[in-house]
Amino acid sequence: MRYLYKLSTVTDTQTITVKLYKDTEYNEYVCRLFYDNVERTDASYHTDTERDAAATMQTMLEFAVI
Numbered sequence: 001m002r003y004l005y006k007l008s009t010v011t012d013t014q015t016i017t018v019k020l021y022k023d024t025e026y027n028e029y030v031c032r033l034f035y036d037n038v039e040r041t042d043a044s045y046h047t048d049t050e051r052d053a054a055a056t057m058q059t060m061l062e063f064a065v066i
Contacts, residue, residue, distance in 0.1 A: 001021045001022065001023045001024075001025075001030065002021060002022045002024070003019065003020075003021055004020045004021060004022055004029075005019075005020055006018060006019040006020065007057050007058065007061050008061075009061060009065060011065060014035050014036050015035070015036055015037070016033075016034070016035055016061060016064045016065060017033075017034040017037070018031055018032065018033055018034070018057040018060045018061050018064075019031070019032050019034065020050075020053055020054070020057055023046075026046075027048065028046050028047060028048050029046070029047050029048070029049070029050055029052075029053035030044060030045070030046050030053075031044060031045040031046075031047075031053055031056050031057050031060060032044045033060055033064060035064075043060070043064075045060065
């Protein structure tokens with residue numbers, strides 16, 4: 001799996017990051033959520049389009065801040 005890019009924000013108590021990867025074996029994009037550089041393994045999203053992945057990254061970040 002190849003890392004592509006990330007979105008992140010810093011709150012008063014933590015850094016929240018969503019990273020995008022390209023999985024060439026399954027030909028899909030994977031969004032993964034991290035709090036203070038620790039992955040939340042129960043919070044990932046798989047899709048076949050980069051556009052959908054980018055939109056989902058933004059949504060994941062917005063909901064994680066709430």
